[in-house]
Amino acid sequence: MVDVDRFSYTYNQKVKIGSNIxxxxxxxxxxxxxxxxxxxxxxxxxxxxxxxxxxxxxxSQLSLGDSEWNTGNAYSGEYSVHLALYGQEGxxxxxxxxxxxxxxxxxxxxxxxxxxxxxxxxxxxxxAIQQRVSNPAPNAQLNGALTSTEVYSPDGTLxxxxxxLLPQIGPGSLYDDEYDxxxxxTPGEYSIALNVYDPAGVLLAADNASxxxxxxxxxxxxxxxxxxINADPMFRSEYLTINTTVRxxxxxxxxxxxxxxxxxxxxxxxxxxxxxxxxxxxPIEESDASSQSWLALAPIGATYAAVLTAHVGGNERILATxxxxxxxxxxxxxxxxxxxxxxxxxxxxxxxxxQGVGQLDLHFQPxxxxxxxxxxxxxxxxxxxxxxxxxxxSIGQASGVLNNNPGTKADVAILRSSASHxxxxxxxxxxxxxxxxxxxxxxxxxxxxxxxxxxxxLTPDCQSLYAGLQQESYVIDQVLAxxxxxxxxPDGAPTALSQRRxxxxxLEEAGWSYTLVSTADDxxxxxxxxxxxxxGLFHEAVKIPESTQHELVGxxxxxxxxxxxxYHDKRNGRLESALGISARGKLPxxxxxxxxxxxxxxGEDSFSLALHGKPLRVQLNGANxxxxxxxxxxxxxxxxxxxxxRGVYMGFDVLAEATVAGxxxxxxxLIARALDHIHPQALSPVAGKVIPLSLTLTNQGLPVAGQVSxxxxxxxxxxxxxxxxxADDGSLLWPFHxxxxxxxxxxxxxxxxxxxxxxxxxxxxxxGTDQGLVEYGPVGTGTTLDVLGQ
Numbered sequence: 001m002v003d004v005d006r007f008s009y010t011y012n013q014k015v016k017i018g019s020n021i022x023x024x025x026x027x028x029x030x031x032x033x034x035x036x037x038x039x040x041x042x043x044x045x046x047x048x049x050x051x052x053x054x055x056x057x058x059x060s061q062l063s064l065g066d067s068e069w070n071t072g073n074a075y076s077g078e079y080s081v082h083l084a085l086y087g088q089e090g091x092x093x094x095x096x097x098x099x100x101x102x103x104x105x106x107x108x109x110x111x112x113x114x115x116x117x118x119x120x121x122x123x124x125x126x127x128a129i130q131q132r133v134s135n136p137a138p139n140a141q142l143n144g145a146l147t148s149t150e151v152y153s154p155d156g157t158l159x160x161x162x163x164x165l166l167p168q169i170g171p172g173s174l175y176d177d178e179y180d181x182x183x184x185x186t187p188g189e190y191s192i193a194l195n196v197y198d199p200a201g202v203l204l205a206a207d208n209a210s211x212x213x214x215x216x217x218x219x220x221x222x223x224x225x226x227x228x229i230n231a232d233p234m235f236r237s238e239y240l241t242i243n244t245t246v247r248x249x250x251x252x253x254x255x256x257x258x259x260x261x262x263x264x265x266x267x268x269x270x271x272x273x274x275x276x277x278x279x280x281x282x283p284i285e286e287s288d289a290s291s292q293s294w295l296a297l298a299p300i301g302a303t304y305a306a307v308l309t310a311h312v313g314g315n316e317r318i319l320a321t322x323x324x325x326x327x328x329x330x331x332x333x334x335x336x337x338x339x340x341x342x343x344x345x346x347x348x349x350x351x352x353x354x355q356g357v358g359q360l361d362l363h364f365q366p367x368x369x370x371x372x373x374x375x376x377x378x379x380x381x382x383x384x385x386x387x388x389x390x391x392x393x394s395i396g397q398a399s400g401v402l403n404n405n406p407g408t409k410a411d412v413a414i415l416r417s418s419a420s421h422x423x424x425x426x427x428x429x430x431x432x433x434x435x436x437x438x439x440x441x442x443x444x445x446x447x448x449x450x451x452x453x454x455x456x457x458l459t460p461d462c463q464s465l466y467a468g469l470q471q472e473s474y475v476i477d478q479v480l481a482x483x484x485x486x487x488x489x490p491d492g493a494p495t496a497l498s499q500r501r502x503x504x505x506x507l508e509e510a511g512w513s514y515t516l517v518s519t520a521d522d523x524x525x526x527x528x529x530x531x532x533x534x535x536g537l538f539h540e541a542v543k544i545p546e547s548t549q550h551e552l553v554g555x556x557x558x559x560x561x562x563x564x565x566x567y568h569d570k571r572n573g574r575l576e577s578a579l580g581i582s583a584r585g586k587l588p589x590x591x592x593x594x595x596x597x598x599x600x601x602x603g604e605d606s607f608s609l610a611l612h613g614k615p616l617r618v619q620l621n622g623a624n625x626x627x628x629x630x631x632x633x634x635x636x637x638x639x640x641x642x643x644x645x646r647g648v649y650m651g652f653d654v655l656a657e658a659t660v661a662g663x664x665x666x667x668x669x670l671i672a673r674a675l676d677h678i679h680p681q682a683l684s685p686v687a688g689k690v691i692p693l694s695l696t697l698t699n700q701g702l703p704v705a706g707q708v709s710x711x712x713x714x715x716x717x718x719x720x721x722x723x724x725x726x727a728d729d730g731s732l733l734w735p736f737h738x739x740x741x742x743x744x745x746x747x748x749x750x751x752x753x754x755x756x757x758x759x760x761x762x763x764x765x766x767x768g769t770d771q772g773l774v775e776y777g778p779v780g781t782g783t784t785l786d787v788l789g790q
Contacts, residue, residue, distance in 0.1 A: 036048060226245040688790060760783070
């Protein structure tokens with residue numbers, strides 16, 4: 001027999017157990033006894049007592065004493081005390097059960113709690129609803145429960161609800177859930193209800209909470225903003241367009257709303273630009289748009305923030321921000337590159353023998369800067385007012401001689417245009433000399449406004465006109481005497497002036513900075529300036545002083561280039577050592593030139609000579625033959641590396657032949673390619689020498705106009721500013737107008753100081769805006785020249 005002190009128990013209570021056994025046998029016996037607790041399924045929950053070797057006399061009864069078991073946290077349900085008896089062999093000889101139950105405690109078995117993350121919310125803010133369902137019972141599970149969450153507006157209307165099936169919640173456990181709701185409704189107090197039901201729909205627990213939605217009119221809560229910009233990164237000196245939108249996503253109409261758009265430097269927190277405005281009316285769900293422009297002259301690489309704010313109820317509310325950076329629109333750099341200057345000696349009228357003017361070289365030089373795209377019309381009139389010729393040039397136009405209109409009695413050819421002047425020639429038509437007075441009128445269009453510049457009458461005679469003479473806005477560069485014949489013929493050869501004009505055109509199109517001279521004295525004077533890298537001798541009649549010949553040979557040895565293309569006799573024979581040849585008599589019956597593939601000619605070719613003469617027969621003293629005469633086979637052109645320089649020899653009058661054949665001829669190509677070939681591959685900045693510099697400017701943004709300026713350091717001298725302008729203060733100036741994505745390059749030539757050392761060039765860029773010309777910044781990081789000693 002087994003018994004308990006009562007039938008029903010709850011958690012953590014003692015079950016008191018009493019038991020005894022009785023022998024029904026006629027014999028004495030020994031048994032083992034086991035008392036256990038089992039659940040309704042018969043599984044052992046706990047071992048209560050184990051008794052061994054119990055002696056039971058026949059027919060007698062034996063008490064096993066009292067024992068107990070604590071229910072602890074055992075789940076509620078039906079249980080039993082089980083007493084089992086076992087024989088000496090372990091066999092079951094008897095068993096009995098006593099049933100009892102464990103029930104949940106009498107207090108509530110489910111609890112509910114609902115809250116929000118804060119009490120007050122602005123329109124549009126997320127309301128975080130946090131709810132918790134807990135099972136405080138220590139010995140019962142919560143199964144199949146259902147939650148219902150409801151939100152009510154200030155007038156009691158249900159505006160949101162959610163039902164959720166809960167997972168199983170163990171004894172003493174809980175379950176949390178959260179909902180994020182975006183409310184922009186009517187201002188006021190909103191209520192929340194949480195109800196927990198069992199599967200049968202019986203309410204187990206409930207809780208309530210409330211929160212407030214504030215009014216937009218209180219401090220602008222619910223106002224939203226947006227900022228859009230036209231570019232990021234933004235190029236320096238361009239206009240940043242900032243489009244802003246203010247939208248009322250709140251719960252109240254707004255009026256007279258102060259709005260501020262600021263551009264802020266985040267590092268310093270400094271406001272660099274600011275615009276203030278007011279929105280008159282801004283109903284719910286309506287928006288107001290505006291736009292501002294800012295000239296981005298901020299430092300390159302800097303980052304800024306556009307900040308849109310509203311001021312409501314004494315509070316400043318940030319509606320939107322947009323960061324952007326400033327990029328370099330005009331990367332620019334100076335570099336030591338380009339062609340050195342060329343000194344060319346050509347035949348011409350002997351000094352002091354001018355019998356009339358065969359050509360005037362002039363330039364039109366107004367007081368104002370000539371800007372890219374300016375138009376200049378040059379017109380030449382007779383003394384009686386008849387128009388003799390007219391040519392138009394656009395400043396910044398591609399290089400090359402411009403002569404589109406044939407003149408009557410006088411012809412104008414524009415050589416080049418720059419920011420300072422337009423260089424042109426004035427030559428007679430169908431006659432040897434300019435015999436009658438002429439007047440030049442230049443019409444300069446800038447920004448659509450024409451300005452006339454009248455030279456007054458120019459009387460073409462060798463006494464009243466001279467190089468350097470300035471008359472009004474015109475400066476005479478050279479007065480060339482009437483055309484002289486080719487010194488050694490033959491008949492029909494182009495005149496000296498014709499050859500000179502042809503060479504000018506060829507050099508202009510090739511982009512050379514050059515000086516043309518016709519006398520030995522002029523050649524010596526220019527040579528002694530040390531301002532040239534390449535020398536072209538196209539004369540036949542001029543004898544260069546022997547001392548200068550020796551110096552010219554030394555210059556080639558030091559790296560200069562020499563082209564001798566008019567070697568008629570040995571009067572300048574001291575130059576042969578720099579050419580790697582020696583002359584040995586004449587070659588008769590020369591009719592043409594055979595060209596091979598060489599540095600001065602591509603492919604195999606030949607041409608007939610238009611002018612038949614007797615060129616010199618030469619012997620090679622180290623030079624390489626580049627061309628031969630036809631049909632004799634004698635050497636007609638050579639190439640020779642002498643010291644650090646190079647000399648090219650052409651035994652025939654290539655300039656006269658090219659003048660006859662034209663600019664597109666093989667003869668013209670020989671001259672151009674030979675000059676390029678003898679030019680040093682690299683130029684070093686040697687003290688006192690003239691070097692070419694290149695200025696490159698790239699426009700990465702919208703079309704832009706402006707200027708680049710460079711103040712030369714002490715000791716520097718501007719020799720040729722190319723298409724730039726030498727300002728009155730000694731600075732160099734290059735106006736520009738560059739389309740989007742385009743690059744512009746300017747070439748100029750400067751003489752270095754006499755003393756070696758490291759010298760830095762730093763230019764400045766200015767750009768045109770509707771506010772006028774404003775400083776953009778320096779030319780890159782500057783260029784350092786390490787000037788070498790001689």
